[in-house]
Amino acid sequence: MNALFPLAENVSSPPLIRALTIAGSDSGGGAGIQADLKTFTLMGVFGLSVITALTAQNSLGVQSVFGLPEDFVGQQMDSVLNDIGTDAAKTGMLWSQGIIEVVADKLKGKNYPLVVDPVLTAKRGEPLLQPEAIPALKQRLLPLANLVTPNIPEAELLSGLSPLTTKDQIQDAAKKIMDLSGAESILIKGGHLSGDQIFDLFFDGRECMVFEKERINTQHVHGVGCTLAATITAFLAYGLTVIEAVQKAQTVIREAIRSSLPLGQGIGSVNLRFCYLPEEKYHV
Template sequence: MEDMTPPRVLTIAGSDSGGGAGIQADLKTMLALGTHGMSVIAAVTAQNSIGVQGYWELPAEAVRAQLNSVLRDIGVQAVKTGMLASPILVETVAEFLAELSAPVVVDPVGVSKHGDSLLAPEAVGTVKSRLLPTATVVTPNLWEVEQLTGVKVEGEDDLRRAADAVLELGPRWALIKGGHLPGDPVDLLTDGSTEHRYRAERLDNRHTHGTGCTLASAIASRLAFGDDVPTAVERAKTYVTGAIAHGFPLGAGIGPVDHAWRWR
């Protein structure tokens, strides 16, 4: 029966009541890619297609109890982190991750798609000092790169400088997402010695809510299957590009990517 059990992937993040990002997007991605998704909820958001109307952190003991429940009984083959909100939650999660041998994908969530803050300013230093050193891969967007390192990316030529600055904080690999740069999107992945660039056409679809969560969860899912990091990122990018292409309107604002696009 163990041969029938799919790879197990854990997301540690915030809940999105609108279903497009956060824990909900993570679990949908994990299912779509053939893994068994599990969740540790760190925060609850009131969120829709227009923005984030509020969020509430769970107590550290609640996050710790969820981690103990999953890790001591079921175990994991990969972990993805997202919104962790506060210094104490970042520290709590990092403490557990430092003891894991499974690969860890850190999405250093700072703001929502609509520009709403999802990380307390005083938590940024804790992310840098405690969380990033546990990461197999960290997946910042350009705003998050600047928040973490002070490096401002204004063109593709700046991507490697940004990645090197992120690597100095301790992760094994840095994936710098360049989708907000002019021209066709390009992301840069490096471990400091090897470099990979992933290019795609820019799709004419505004419904892209949940893109970052989906990409990080897809990478974690592929790592759980045993892919090396560059292969996991390449396959995750293919999945996310399709999800963006099929993103659909929802509510009055920005709709989500379609996690089930391969099934429709």
Template sequence: MHIVTTIAGSDSGGGAGIQADLKTFQELKVFGTSVITALTAQNTLGVSDVLPIEVSFVEKQLKALIEDFSISAVKTGMLFSSEIIQSIARILADVNIPLIVDPVMIAKGGESLLQQEAIVALCSYLLPLATIVTPNIPEAETLTGRKIKTFADIQDAAHTLLQMGVQCVIIKGGHLTDNDYAIDYVFFEDGQSFSMQSSRIATKNTHGTGCTFSAALTAFIGRGFSIKEAIVEAKKYIQLAITYDLSIGNGHGPTNHFAYQKYKESCEVIIHET
């Protein structure tokens, strides 16, 4: 049995965070374990409150898992504070486990989920340990301190992140809306790169897309897929989850974590080697 871990915040609405990660893990047939960094009071309309977990208790959760389980991949999501980031990094630095970092910063409704000083800690302590980092355009801009408008900007941002020690950078292009396609760009530390193109879906139900994509990626890495195979399959997972949304709630609804198993044979992702 492949065992994976998510280190993230709880979403009481069930569409993102720990809940989305565990649903994705279950669908992709890995055993999910979790470390909760914060509790949120939220639904599809937004986040009304955040209650961070004490750093010492975050540490105890993670240490308890490492002591007992043979974990094949770890992902991080909402980490909230620099203190939590540094404590997690200290523990993960002593273990040899693939690490997928989803740099969660802003909720769909615009609420901040990462304190400003935590961004420096993320770049200084956690990214040097990361196998893969999965920012969207606004997150990549924040991490690198540069605006992203063109493919050249995306390349520059990716190279900046690689220089921080990350082995692979996926910059998700959903926020670039100048064509009918959503294109994600993948860059490796050895200079290789490729992009993934899929149809852009007209829907407001995209709550938890970043969490779900990175959780799927973690599951496939945990199952032993190569990094490229895991990235492409995770892209299919989230594409189907968006395409066949559940249409629940009155705001930005969740994606459909159940869609992949039913529709995966019909999903097309076009790969462009660059």
């Protein structure tokens, strides 16, 4: 049994574990709903989805965004949660203030862990959240989160602290986001830091944990944030604590980056398929 995979490999009839993603669709398949559902499947989790926006995008960037009507987003959430339910949930691209408010209303009173990936822009800087929606993100959604997973630019915006380059500065930003929002814990991702040595920083108000790593030499990192948050969500669905899920997901995402795919003419996608499932599962 692989140590990364919590339950299902050595159980003849594994328990039914469910995870919900609330995010945008990526037509290029590397991020968003597509990345989340692939991750859930490879983690042995039954993936559920609520789509917030449709994007026309590929390895070269985002060409167009169509936000779905907020009432339809709410209908999707009702359909899933009132019937099938979930053991954990994550949010990604939410696009508008109205969608954030609907999602927050539907998640209020939840009895399962929630990971909020506060997606603001795409890899090449295209906006994935309208600027007027940022206050709703801070005031309505972050207070419901068991874990928030901003990258450095997102952490700067959410905390109001900039620049964030050192461990002390990043820990201060994590504390500030928690103080402002009431979120239970923060994982600030350091991929935007300069240099060959980078780190992610986890803080839950009591413990600060720094995950130092050497930068992997590849540009093909499309979907890395979505995949990391989805991996954490799947581990939470299995019943791991937040800090356990974050620790295990660090190893998974490193392998996903090492196995990334040079798709298209631009930034290719991280690849979870060969990270931790036994090779023999693909033999026919």
